[in-house]
Amino acid sequence: MRIPLIYSIRNLLTRKLTAFLTILGIALVVFVFSAVLMLAYGVKRTLVATGYEENVIMLRKGSDNELPSNFPRDIANLVRTLPQIATGQNGKPIASNEVVTIINLLKIGTNDMGNVTVRGVSPEAMELRPAVQLTEGRMFAFGSREVIVGSSINSRFRGAKLGQTLKIGGDEWRIAGIFEADGSGFESEVWGDAEQVMQTLNRLSTFSSMTVRLNHKGDFDALQDAMDRDRRFQQIRIEREKEYYERQSQLMATFIRILGLVVTIIFSAGAMIGAMITMYASVANRTVEIGTLRALGFKRRSVLATFLLESIFLSLVGGLVGLLIASGLQFFTISTINFGTVAELAFSFSLSLDIALWALAFSVIMGVIGGFLPAARAARLDIVTALRAS
């Protein structure tokens, strides 16, 4: 019963310029839409990748992140005795007492200062986070004023090259090595010896947090139970490292998503009006054809479907083009302040199947909304009047 799709497609091809402009409008909107979602997803992925399933981060209760948290040394020693914590090759528990602070560095190519996270770690930190791999130089020496620098910091900030020195807490720290960490948030950090960092910050008794490796990732509840039973741990809150970082991404990702979606919706109104004008013109140009089809016995709903499909086809092509351009953004890395930690975080636009499907669904919705009124007009045409138009 349906008017062949080829009829719609060939009609679009006869109006190449208007079809092209309409597709372009929709492609732009879908591009922005996808880019925003890809950005939000990129933030989330970077931070989620930062955490490990088997790792547990411990903070002082009431602290949302490591920066304001205080973690007493005696509690840290006590945690190391818990049986749920994995033992490393050297026979010691895999646990890192960490102290986190922020320093300011100048960004390359600008006069802007950026906040950079400095993380003081214990010797077990490398075993705790196997993704952290040195690409240049060597590991810093514990007990010395040396650091290793994440690759994002290395490439974005002045004075963060191998052999240069950074100023932390008034002291000069030599850069002994550069590391990568599978694109995770650690690449936006500077690591040094926790004890040395504490000294330079005059922060002798408390770390910021502690991260431990579980024997098995299912041991989380057992660890929670053990710590709940012991009054000495009552000021401590534990969380899976992955969930912790995911939470850190939420504020930022949600902000990007909402801001982006508001912008996109405003844009999309423009694109839909564009599609509508194109389709109204198309209906007006083909009034006699519509009358003829109806006379031959095609029903109103076939005419409606034909014009609606034409509009959907237009916007779907636009959607695919927009998505294709947006997928190119994956090669770009951008850096901004993460609201959760107020430190600079480098991340990439990241495309997922979900985002692609949402983008295409969004383009189809634009096609349906933009095409409906013109299609309804076409379907409502009176046969005799339509045949008489020429």
Next chain:
Amino acid sequence: MSHQTIELKNVSKTYMRDSLEIPVLSNISLTVPEGEFLALMGPSGSGKTTLLNLIAGIDRPDKKGSNRNPYVNQIIVHGTDLGTLGESALAAWRSRHMGFIFQFYNLLPVLTAYENVELPLLLTKLSRKEKREHVEAALNLVGLADRMQHYPKQLSGGQEQRVAIARAVVSDPTIIVADEPTGDLDKVSAAEIMTLLERLKSEYKKTIVMVTHDPRAAEKAHKVMHLEKGELSS
């Protein structure tokens, strides 16, 4: 069922233009027997096309008369009272029983000759193979089997009208309505078209109702009726 393929009983048609009533047809009664080739003639604005549209089921007469005379404004075509059909049913009815030929051919410009002729068959349940056979037979009939893949703009006016005739007959309708089929054609093409219509009547026993200005075209018909100021005369 009577052998009268088309029966109009006291049919009137009034158009409303703004609040103005414009009577186009008044109290027309007409019967066309099966297999007849009828030409309707008359000056512009006499209501020829309106009458044709009513017969073809693409327009409706005025509302039925009073109870006293239920036969007012009744149109029976091939045994069906068109007034009883809803819009969808009427569309389905047209696709089964009516073949249309228009003055300006009304081919869809983006479809090839073959695809244009195939259009009415999309409304049938024929298989792809059967459709192909029908389309090829129809195009053979009009002598354009070698132009199947041509688009309308690659054809002459006469050829376009022949494609339109193939489209009108491809689904083997009972009745063919033609509105000024030669109105846009030169003499030679017009003669070809009229010869074709005559063949449809004589060889394929189609009932044909044709509106025309052209006395030469009307000559080919077996019966000519004149419409003037909304009234019909032989």
